[in-house]
Amino acid sequence: MEIQVLKKIKQQGNRLTKPRKLISEIFTKVKYPLTAQEIQSLLKNENINIDLTSVYRTINLLVSAGLIDKIDWGDGRKRYEIVRSEKHHHHLVCDNCGTVENIVFKDEQWLIDRIKKKIKFQIKRHSLEFFGLCQKCH
Amino acid sequence: MEIQVLKKIKQQGNRLTKPRKLISEIFTKVKYPLTAQEIQSLLKNENINIDLTSVYRTINLLVSAGLIDKIDWGDGRKRYEIVRSEKHHHHLVCDNCGTVENIVFKDEQWLIDRIKKKIKFQIKRHSLEFFGLCQKCH
DNA sequence: CTCTATGCAAATAATTTGCAAGCAC
DNA sequence: GTGCTTGCAAATTATTTGCATAGAG
Numbered sequence: 001m002e003i004q005v006l007k008k009i010k011q012q013g014n015r016l017t018k019p020r021k022l023i024s025e026i027f028t029k030v031k032y033p034l035t036a037q038e039i040q041s042l043l044k045n046e047n048i049n050i051d052l053t054s055v056y057r058t059i060n061l062l063v064s065a066g067l068i069d070k071i072d073w074g075d076g077r078k079r080y081e082i083v084r085s086e087k088h089h090h091h092l093v094c095d096n097c098g099t100v101e102n103i104v105f106k107d108e109q110w111l112i113d114r115i116k117k118k119i120k121f122q123i124k125r126h127s128l129e130f131f132g133l134c135q136k137c138h
Numbered sequence: 139m140e141i142q143v144l145k146k147i148k149q150q151g152n153r154l155t156k157p158r159k160l161i162s163e164i165f166t167k168v169k170y171p172l173t174a175q176e177i178q179s180l181l182k183n184e185n186i187n188i189d190l191t192s193v194y195r196t197i198n199l200l201v202s203a204g205l206i207d208k209i210d211w212g213d214g215r216k217r218y219e220i221v222r223s224e225k226h227h228h229h230l231v232c233d234n235c236g237t238v239e240n241i242v243f244k245d246e247q248w249l250i251d252r253i254k255k256k257i258k259f260q261i262k263r264h265s266l267e268f269f270g271l272c273q274k275c276h
Numbered sequence: 277c278t279c280t281a282t283g284c285a286a287a288t289a290a291t292t293t294g295c296a297a298g299c300a301c
Numbered sequence: 302g303t304g305c306t307t308g309c310a311a312a313t314t315a316t317t318t319g320c321a322t323a324g325a326g
Contacts, residue, residue, distance in 0.1 A: 072212035092259040124270035132262035
């Protein structure tokens with residue numbers, strides 16, 4: 001998986017630099033949406049210092065390459081998550097403790113296809129996020 | 139509709155000031171999600187000058203009162219739209235021209251209820267937005 | 277008249293841009 | 302070696318906060 005990301009960066013004519021490798025690795029390891037700051041902190045925990053600017057620039061590169069998806073929770077920070085083609089999922093975000101669970105809908109594609117047939121609008125992306133309380137915080 | 143909003147502002151012990159009346163009126167008139175800046179501009183078009191700070195503060199008041207909903211399109215700006223209980227809907231946002239169409243799902247509540255039964259997570263809110271190209275921009 | 281709400285200025289936060297120096301190829 | 306990338310500083314954009322004054326009740 002990780003190797004695929006690095007391969008794709010090169011394929012698109014971009015250089016494989018240390019920040020790009022390290023940030024890609026973070027995305028392959030962490031399974032919930034990350035902000036630029038969180039990526040920088042995770043790297044700092046491993047004693048790696050990458051400038052925030054480079055984090056932002058790498059994020060933009062990975063988005064353009066279609067390797068990560070933007071996830072928005074409406075709190076003024078942009079979050080990004082690796083694209084795992086096998087597992088298109090959505091998130092259950094706990095208002096209290098902030099933990100994130102993933103949720104997969106069996107009929108989602110069927111539903112989207114049905115919507116597409118009904119409307120004249122050409123849907124390219126959609127965003128579906130759930131907020132509430134996780135089991136622990138009930 | 140507009141009167142209901144003003145009534146509710148007072149009911150909650152808040153004063154009915156000019157900025158609050160004018161901003162509530164904008165929300166009742168405009169049927170797509172607005173940013174703070176857009177609200178200020180719309181008022182400026184009518185030769186009314188309201189400080190951006192007051193727009194933000196009024197937005198927060200209306201959100202707390204449950205009169206407007208936050209809509210997030212992941213572009214770094216928060217948008218707000220009046221709550222119309224009769225018409226729970228989602229948006230089709232055109233990537234090209236920015237126009238917004240509303241979309242209503244007949245089975246949405248049924249779907250949400252079914253999800254709720256399957257999971258241990260207590261869903262309170264959800265956000266569902268579609269992006270793509272409108273009929274004109276195809 | 278009292279106390280909340282406003283406007284203005286300044287602070288904070290997230291993200292972007294310009295540019296000289298570093299490093300991938 | 303060449304030119305894309307990085308790090309640092311500064312700029313930009315969105316939003317929030319402090320405070321004196323205006324105005325709703």
